[in-house]
Amino acid sequence: xxxxxDVGGTHTDAVIIDDFEIKKTAxxxxxxxxxxxxxxxxxxxxxxxxxxxxxDRIVLSTTMSTNAIVQGKVNKVGMILASGPGxxxxxxxxxxxxxxxxxxxxxxxxxxAETDYNEVSSISQRLKDVGIRHVGIVGKFSTRNPExxxxxxxxINTDFEHLSFGHRMSGNLNFPRxxxxxxxxxxxxxxxxxxxxDVLKFVExxxxxxxxxxxxxxxxxxxxxxxxxxxxxxxxxxxxASIMGILSLSNFTEDAIALDIGGTTTDIAIFAEGVPLLExxxxxxxxxxxxxxxxxxxxxxxxxxxxxxxxxxxxxxxxERAGPAAAFGGPYPTPxxxxxxxxxxxxxxKQMAEIAVGTIADKMGVSVPEAAxxxxxxxxxxxxxxxxxxxxxxxxKPVYTIHEILEGKKISPEALFVVGGPAKPMASRLGDLLxxxxxxxxxxxxxxxxxxxxxRTTTEIxxxxxxxxxxxxxxxxxxxxxxxxxxxxxxGLNICRERLRERALKMGAQxxxxxxxIIEDQTFNMVRGYxxxxxxxxxxxxxxxxxxxxxxxxxSI
Amino acid sequence: MTNxxxxxxxIFFPAFDWAISPTHPEREERxxxxxxxxxxxxxxxxxxxIEYKPGMATVDDINRIHICxxxxxxxxTESHLIxxxxxxxxxxxxxxxxxxxxxxxxxxPGHHSMMVVHGARGFCNVNIxxxxxxxxxxxxxxxxxxxxxxxxHHGDGTQDIxxxxxxxxxxxxxxxxxxxxxGSGFPDEFGxxxxxxxxxxxxxxxxxxxxxxxxxxDNLIMPILDDFxxxxxxxxxxxxxxYTDPITDMRFTAQxxxxxxxxxxxxxxxxxxxxxxxxxxxxxxxxIILAMAGIDYxxxxxxxxxxxxxxxxxxxxxxxxxxxxxxxxxxNNREAQKASMKKNSEFISRTKNxxxxxxxxxxxxxxxxRVCDDCGGLLTIDSRANFMDRIFAVIIPxxxxxxxxxxxxxxxxxxxxxxxxxxxxxxxERDVFHxx
Ligand SMILES: [Zn+2]
Ligand SMILES: [Zn+2]
Numbered sequence: 001x002x003x004x005x006d007v008g009g010t011h012t013d014a015v016i017i018d019d020f021e022i023k024k025t026a027x028x029x030x031x032x033x034x035x036x037x038x039x040x041x042x043x044x045x046x047x048x049x050x051x052x053x054x055x056d057r058i059v060l061s062t063t064m065s066t067n068a069i070v071q072g073k074v075n076k077v078g079m080i081l082a083s084g085p086g087x088x089x090x091x092x093x094x095x096x097x098x099x100x101x102x103x104x105x106x107x108x109x110x111x112x113a114e115t116d117y118n119e120v121s122s123i124s125q126r127l128k129d130v131g132i133r134h135v136g137i138v139g140k141f142s143t144r145n146p147e148x149x150x151x152x153x154x155x156i157n158t159d160f161e162h163l164s165f166g167h168r169m170s171g172n173l174n175f176p177r178x179x180x181x182x183x184x185x186x187x188x189x190x191x192x193x194x195x196x197x198d199v200l201k202f203v204e205x206x207x208x209x210x211x212x213x214x215x216x217x218x219x220x221x222x223x224x225x226x227x228x229x230x231x232x233x234x235x236x237x238x239x240x241a242s243i244m245g246i247l248s249l250s251n252f253t254e255d256a257i258a259l260d261i262g263g264t265t266t267d268i269a270i271f272a273e274g275v276p277l278l279e280x281x282x283x284x285x286x287x288x289x290x291x292x293x294x295x296x297x298x299x300x301x302x303x304x305x306x307x308x309x310x311x312x313x314x315x316x317x318x319x320e321r322a323g324p325a326a327a328f329g330g331p332y333p334t335p336x337x338x339x340x341x342x343x344x345x346x347x348x349x350k351q352m353a354e355i356a357v358g359t360i361a362d363k364m365g366v367s368v369p370e371a372a373x374x375x376x377x378x379x380x381x382x383x384x385x386x387x388x389x390x391x392x393x394x395x396x397k398p399v400y401t402i403h404e405i406l407e408g409k410k411i412s413p414e415a416l417f418v419v420g421g422p423a424k425p426m427a428s429r430l431g432d433l434l435x436x437x438x439x440x441x442x443x444x445x446x447x448x449x450x451x452x453x454x455x456r457t458t459t460e461i462x463x464x465x466x467x468x469x470x471x472x473x474x475x476x477x478x479x480x481x482x483x484x485x486x487x488x489x490x491x492g493l494n495i496c497r498e499r500l501r502e503r504a505l506k507m508g509a510q511x512x513x514x515x516x517x518i519i520e521d522q523t524f525n526m527v528r529g530y531x532x533x534x535x536x537x538x539x540x541x542x543x544x545x546x547x548x549x550x551x552x553x554x555x556s557i
Numbered sequence: 558m559t560n561x562x563x564x565x566x567x568i569f570f571p572a573f574d575w576a577i578s579p580t581h582p583e584r585e586e587r588x589x590x591x592x593x594x595x596x597x598x599x600x601x602x603x604x605x606x607i608e609y610k611p612g613m614a615t616v617d618d619i620n621r622i623h624i625c626x627x628x629x630x631x632x633x634t635e636s637h638l639i640x641x642x643x644x645x646x647x648x649x650x651x652x653x654x655x656x657x658x659x660x661x662x663x664x665x666p667g668h669h670s671m672m673v674v675h676g677a678r679g680f681c682n683v684n685i686x687x688x689x690x691x692x693x694x695x696x697x698x699x700x701x702x703x704x705x706x707x708x709x710h711h712g713d714g715t716q717d718i719x720x721x722x723x724x725x726x727x728x729x730x731x732x733x734x735x736x737x738x739x740g741s742g743f744p745d746e747f748g749x750x751x752x753x754x755x756x757x758x759x760x761x762x763x764x765x766x767x768x769x770x771x772x773x774x775d776n777l778i779m780p781i782l783d784d785f786x787x788x789x790x791x792x793x794x795x796x797x798x799x800y801t802d803p804i805t806d807m808r809f810t811a812q813x814x815x816x817x818x819x820x821x822x823x824x825x826x827x828x829x830x831x832x833x834x835x836x837x838x839x840x841x842x843x844x845i846i847l848a849m850a851g852i853d854y855x856x857x858x859x860x861x862x863x864x865x866x867x868x869x870x871x872x873x874x875x876x877x878x879x880x881x882x883x884x885x886x887x888x889n890n891r892e893a894q895k896a897s898m899k900k901n902s903e904f905i906s907r908t909k910n911x912x913x914x915x916x917x918x919x920x921x922x923x924x925x926x927r928v929c930d931d932c933g934g935l936l937t938i939d940s941r942a943n944f945m946d947r948i949f950a951v952i953i954p955x956x957x958x959x960x961x962x963x964x965x966x967x968x969x970x971x972x973x974x975x976x977x978x979x980x981x982x983x984x985x986e987r988d989v990f991h992x993x
Pocket of ligand 1: 708709710795797829830831
């Protein structure tokens, strides 16, 4: 038995899944001031008189980290950056406590300039003087050689409560994103850990030693204790829960589009052969572009409650929501009102909807149903256009080999899945516009909680071997070791798989869920003068986002 | 620097699965560390830097400017079509106004490819800039184009292609041909009779540093551009003038390249050579991208950058100042010289011996231009490779006058195929290409 919980903006949903069937669902209001209370309430509601001994795991998708960032409930963070040549420091400064120091590692991970002890200790002193307890240390190319960061840490680690290292955030390159990710990790450190402690304490009171998982932005889960080591991995799990929910409710293996149409926005996600796509670099939160792995989604300001107005001879939909639909006493006409008038849905007060849409109809000089039709058509078209734009973006993704230019796979969706309030009235029109059959999964009202409950543990590992330099790094694990000049790609692949497996197990993965995939596999001959001096081997492996083993569509969810 | 943000298109195509041979400078690894540096600096996250996937050039695009023997598909592979296609994508984005400028960071290069192509020379099969420029004229109408070639090697291919074109100014700044491949590019190579002055060669002595390059830019290239008034500036952005380049002997730097780009402000830049893959290219390319986008590049330097250590000597500075004066005089007198060259001739011929170092081919070529005041002039080429394959080509220039056209059509119609392997007819004005 699995308990899945999704803490959403308005409601918190819970679902109990037993032998891959939904046994029970529950819904409570989210109390953003005290998420732990919401968590307790929904858990107690749904568990009721269930036999606790049957509970195998709890999976939680929470807005804890996201809220902390959005609401600015963050630690004061000191940032120590070894930025070397490149972008101007003024462009890298993330807050007033950002300090730059010398020391540089180049693209091959070769240390070009050392850090200066005096410089480090004077920065440390200045940070302590302003009461800073949390520090982020980030070096350019630290994913190629983490030594510089750890060396700085060795000089100051007794001075602070916690140090966040840039190289542990991701194996990917992108210094400004590494800075932002490390900063956020340090910023939400205390808030998130306190939350984890509360969750653990509460669960203890129900049943000791039950595994608790947290949903991450990449649609995978992580053991809650592991997640506390890198809180930044838990930001923006909401869209991921929704995408995994649609996947679990409709289990398919072709290219597909998923839409979550809410009151204010519509979230779009794309699946390639049944696997949700990841953001190329990482997710963006509150203007911070990060290296945190996340499912690719796009949000547009069109939803059931979008404010509809008539401006300069044309209808404008959204992007803001000014209240509920007029049919529910809202101040402006909305797409929902149009759908009510057109008889596509049977909710709210139709007369109030007609009055509101009537104001638009008057300005347009048409009948109320005609105005409603125009509003409905335009809403659907705006969503369809955004979907097509996103697919085009994905299909035009730059590639760097001739093979990929000639043979590159293109997404061509064969199914459309729609969840959210206006799903029923809008789905078939959207399917027509997008040229694929539309489906509305059952139980979509608790899709997010189901998605969390059924998501598998995901993780990623990056191996870099430079046989001229005779070193291998797996930066996510902080590994840097000597290798022989004869080190081969095959050996690297084996190490990669083994380390990935260990890492996933540590994060709480089950053996049967180890769906590994090599996502980067490049070997370059390094030539200096006219002679081959070594090999530069670049490997990346992941457990890809997906559902836990044993889950089948036949199971009648 | 100018400090004005510009929208810059980046067409990055490192061709990680293509090499001339495993240890050749033009190999898979060439742009590997450039990619690392561009990614690590997060350049693709800037709102005003937009990456595009390269398109593929077509045989028609090549036939618009080259005479390929026996045909375009035989002398190119996909890599060349993508490289030229990347340049074309850059041009499209700029000419359609989607971006303010664009950089085609692509390989393999093209500036040693001449009008007639029997094979590869100087790592080049087809001339990607020329293919791009003719695509631009074909698609967006006639344009006066200035190509500034900042590769360390003389771009003898581009020079050959535009030798008779008064609407294309080709300026090459390079290491003195007496000390480096291909051995050409002296100031007296100044363009054909109908286009004298539209080719400007600025050879620089070995060990020229930032000071020298920027002096030439400010005191010669910029004034010439002011006179020529191009619609479009293209930078043939070779990067082998760098002080760590393994096959040249200059002392230019990443900062220097960035400043040069900032001041030149090209509409389109296209990568050419540059083989210091680890210690130069990553920094130069980041510098060029930032400069084009109008973002502060003042911190972009090589980790071991020491301007004092690579400074040019005062004698060298004097030499360059003198040369700049000499070439500037040549430029100012170009019209008079052109008139005297054209006097009393209807046809002027020149004979060339061309060596294709990459493919080991010898070509003998006689090129004949019709002296004309009304257009670039009818051109015919009689070429033989390795004393065997002989071809003949008739080329009608863009904007041709009726006389040049009439004569050209006549020559093509009356030339028997024998003894030639092929006879080609390239009509640039009407975009027609025939072979017999
Ligand atoms: Zn060159
Ligand atoms: Zn003429």
